[in-house]
Structure formats: C-alpha cells, structure tokens
Amino acid sequence: MATVPTTIPIYPAAKAGHTSFEYLTSKKDELVGWARKFSLFPYPFVTACCAMEFMAVSSTPYDTDRFGAALPRFSPRQSDLLMVVGTVTHKQAPILLKVYEQMCEPKWVMAFGACATSGGFYQNYAAVAGIDKIIPVDIYVPGCPPRPETVIDAIMQLQARIAGDRHPILTDKF
Amino acid sequence: MTARPALDALANPILPAFGPADVDGNVVVSIGPSHPATHGTIQMIAALDGERVKRVDVHCGYLHRGFEKECEAHTWHNLIPFVDRLNYCSPLINDFAYCEAVEKLMGVEMTPRTKYLRTLLSEYSRLCDHLTCIAASLMELGAMTPFLYLVMVRDYMYEHIAALTGARVTHSYGRIGGLARDLPAGWLTRLSEILTQYEEFVGRVHGLMDRNRIFIDRMRDVGVISTADAIDLGITGPILRSTGSPRDLRKDTPYLAYAELDFDVPVGIKGDNYDRYYVRMREMDESVYMIRQLMEMLPEGPINVDDRRCTFPEKTLVYTEIESLINHFKLVMDGPAVPAGEVYFAHEAPNGELGFYLVSDGSGTPYKVHVRSPSFVHMGGVARMLEGYQLADIIPTFGSVNMIGGECDR
C-alpha cells in the first residue's frame, strides 16, 4: 500500500544547464500546490446513500473545513474538486460528463463510495460500473458508504498529491 | 484519453412534457438533476411567469439502480443489503418491512424479543430520517445552525447504531426470522443518554424556528394540499397527516408491537410546509416516547426464531454435525425456501406506506419483488403542491416532501 509521500521529486534527473530555472519552477510549484491543496472547492455531485456520510463528514465532529475542503460550490465553473457521491446510472451519466467538462482546469475527481468506484453491487442494466468509464478519477474512496475518517484520509492523500504535482500557470513549462 | 466530446452532442435522457414553444412566452427552467437543494437526483422542468411557477414536470429515475431486477437474481437473504439502500435515511425500517413480509409468506412468527427490538429500532430509524429531512430542509432555507445541531445528534445515533449493527448508515441488520445479533452491553444506557441529548438540541431548534418570522413567512400557506387531493394521489405518511387526516398504519392496522404502545398521531391543520415540518418534529417526540416505553418492555429471550428453514444453525453445530452443515450450506447457496405464493405487507415508514409485494415460486430466490415506495407516489403528486407558487418555494416544498432517491427510483 502506498504511503503518503512527504517529499516528491518534481523533476527527474536534472538536465544540464537548467538548474536555476528548475529551482524557480519547483518553488513556484510548491507554493501553488500548497495554495491549491488547502483551498479545495468541492462540487458535491450527490446522488445516493453516500450523501448521508457526505453530510456527516462536512459537519461536526469530522469537519472537512479543517482541511480547507468544506465550502461547496454548486457551480462547476467555481469548483475544482468533483466529488461524485453515490451511484451514477446510465440516465445520470450525460449529466456527470457535462458537469465535468464544464469545470475549469485544474480539477480533480473523487469517486466517493463503492458505487462511484466500481458500481458497487449494482452490476446490472441501469448503473454505470464505475465512473472512470466516463471521466478520469484521481482518488477512489472505498466503502458502502465510507466512514467519514476514510473520506478525510482520501482528502489528505489527494492534498499530498496536489502538493507534489506540477502546476504550470503561465506557460507549459512555468 | 479520447477526444473531448462536444457537450451539445450528449444525449438528453428525458423528453420534457412541454418546451418553450408551449408555454406562451414563459421561461422554461430546468432545476436539477444535479442541484444543491433537491434531495438527490430529481429534475423539475418548470415554466415560470416571472417568479410564479405555471407548470412543472417532474422527472425522477436518475437513480434507478435496477433493484427489482437484482431481486430476481439473488437469494432472499442476499437482498437485505439491497433493501437497506432503498430509503437510506432509515435503513432499519426497510430491513424489517422486507423481513416481515418474507416471514409472513413463510409462515414464520418472530420471537417476542425481536418484536419489541424491531419496534424500538424502527422508531430509532424514524428519528434518524426525520432529523435528516428537517436538517436538510432547514439548511436549504438558510438556517445553518439547526442543520449542524441536528446532524450532530444524528451522528451520535449513527455511531450508536454502528455499535450494534456494524455500520453507520446501511445497516443490513434484519434477518429473515429475527435479527443479526443481540444488543451489546451498555447499549440501552447509551440510548438514554442520546435521547436526553436529542431533547436538548431539538429544544434549541424549536426555539430557533417555530416562531421565527422569516420561517413562518416562507413556510406557512406554501405548498398546500388538501386531504381529498392527497388521498386521490396516493399520498400517505407525514404529508397526509399534515392535511389533517390522522392516518397512520401504526395506529390503524398495528403491526410489530405498536398495539401495546401509547402514542399520539400528530396532525396538521392546513397541509402546508409549516405543518409538515411541525408534524415531523412532533413525530420525533412521539418516537422518543415510544422508545422509552419499549426500553422498559423489552423481554429476554432469543432473537432468532428456531426454525431451520430460515435461521442459520449454531456455528458449533455446523462444524460438528453433518445435518447442520448441510442446512447452513443450503441456506447460504440456495436461500431459504419460501413457499409459492404472494404477499403484500406494508410498514409505516417515515415517508409513508412502504409496502413489499413478494411473489415466490417456492425456491430460495424470489420470483418478483416489488416495492411500493412512498417517495415515488409522492413524486406524482408533488406537481400539485408546486404549481401556482413561486420559484423560491419549490425548494422548501420539495424538501418537506422528503423524496429519497433510493426509494423513489429503486
């Protein structure tokens, strides 16, 4: 099982002659990564039973506000973390894709619960067997529904990943 | 990754009943299916004249997970987790309604302890459901404090039920012929503590909301439905009771241990949103009163009926005797053999009459399971409560109807 990384090598072996630029971009990436990870605006795409645990994780005593991920933004234009909470059926799939496509970069997707991850035990004509058939997913949270601590663990792992990512803001390289 | 699809090329899963051309220049707005304030995935296509809703077309089905088809592919026991996820706010009531329907079809009578324990847990689950409904609908009006209070109490209840069943939300605790396990030590003591904490927090919510000018202005005389309309539309539960009709299956045709309990059935006066809120608040108080009576009445004894057709034998016997081993094997692989026939049995769920229509062909797998879900029938009637009111009234009315997606779409 992967451990939460504390230092992530941002670039592979340095190319000769580019050291000061890479230092600049790595510091910029750390700063932007720190800012982005602690100000996640989730879009709770809530469908089913996992909503109960989503409500619980947003309130006391499990509060996601401690992690900066409490304020939901119900407009895809204003949010960056798409939390797909609950089963996505084939009828709902176009709506999920539309919402995902309307979100601006950078965006992350959390598959909250067994149904979003793999379809859960609804392997039939109606449910999509995992939302990664439709949109790319960054973190999968197992559980039916997951305990609030599992969700918080997932948010922390996602934050560690965001912290270690490249964050090009002006050009492809910077 | 594949090429990004054009958003206009996405299929529209529904055919609206009317479009912009049919509504005399009124604006047509689609509310949902991904919306912060609809409880779950519902799409309402509303024709608006300014702020007034002229016509609304409700589309459900975005959470249709094929429950009834899954039922035909699993054994009677395996369906208990599926049944949990129907009304996921009060899963224990779904479990017990389903198990009791199967027990009726099998001719199995539950033990006294199970009868009282199921009644107690049904009322406990009703508390969780009403807490969720009221907390969510108050939050949608902007009242964040009652939401946090009520969700905190609900969280204590979830942890408490997790100590008994193993899961916070979808418990899968009912079994055909009884329950999964008995109460752990100290469970009832903690229950009294939680009920005391509940009373304190609900008292605060009463103080914040009941005579709040803004709350009354937004909820009184909004979403009104008459008793005659409600009965014609098949509406049961708190919505029917808010119109003034004291119909409650627990009083009218008692099941489980309700005949021995002393409780009132709260009714409203006008059938509007405020009455539905208040009926639910009073029903929670009645549930607490019933739980306290049941804690005194709980008899000792086994929780699973001693009937080899549905109850697993003791593990020590399974590992030592061949008959118990085969019994256990047959129950797990083939399922309990329910005699051929059909039954319709209903419980009073927090939303209304939750009925299970079971058809068996004699094997361990159901031939057909149909859920008469209150939320689905209410969706047929909600248009009557929305038309003529303002756009901003759609959210509180819809919240007070308490449509639960898992139950509505199955």
Next chain:
Amino acid sequence: MTHEATLPTPLPPTLEIPAAELLATARALKAQGRFDMLLDVTAVDWPGRSLRFDVVWHFYSTVTFARVRVKTRVAESDPAVDSLLPLYGSALFMERECHEMYGIDFRGHPDLRPILLYEGFVGHPLRKDYPIRLEQPLVPYRK
C-alpha cells in the same frame, strides 16, 4: 360508461377478474367498498403461460382500513389494460413505470413516457427474457 361490477361479499383478499372488467370493478371498489386509495400497480411475468403477464393492483381504504388486490391476465401479443387515471390520480406515475418495465399498455393514460428509464432505452427490463447485465450506455465509455 359508468357501469359498476358487483363485488363478491365478503371481499376476498385477491380478486381475479378478466381484463375487460377492470374499470367496472374499480368503480365498484371505490363506491361500494370505499377503497379510496390506489396503492400500487405492477405486473408479474410468467413466460411459460399463454396469458403471459399478471397485472396487479393494490387498493386501500382509509375509511375501513381494508386492503384488496386485483389481478388480471393479459397476453404478450396484446398486453393492454385500461388506465385507472380517471378514478385515481396516483395511477399517473405508477402506470408509466409498469409500462416501461413490462410493456403493459394502459389505454387512456395521456403520457406513457419512460419515467425510471431514459429515452432511447430499448426493451422492457423486468421481463424475464431481458438479460440483467445488458447495459445501454448513453455516454460512450473512455479508453
């Protein structure tokens, strides 16, 4: 036609009637039996039988607290029954669901659009010959 059927007394828990008698029986139940609430409409598929589908209605009386089940049989070639919408408003959504799941046609229902399924879904999933895993995706899968 406001013809009402005569109901057997005492009323048995299940009334099996021919499909043509449905509206008359429902009128009698509503008027004489005081069954003012239509709880449920559903169907059962028996593929081996000549009259393949059983259509089942459940009624409840909020006055006498009595319940009754009404069943009728229809053939696969013409699975049509009358809609109870003129008598009971709750039939609106329930008959739509029964139609899309089994293919039962409710004559007189103004709006038999799919309700739990979506536009473009082919087939009737709750029939026994519909395979449980046959998905009809609206959005093409990735990769």
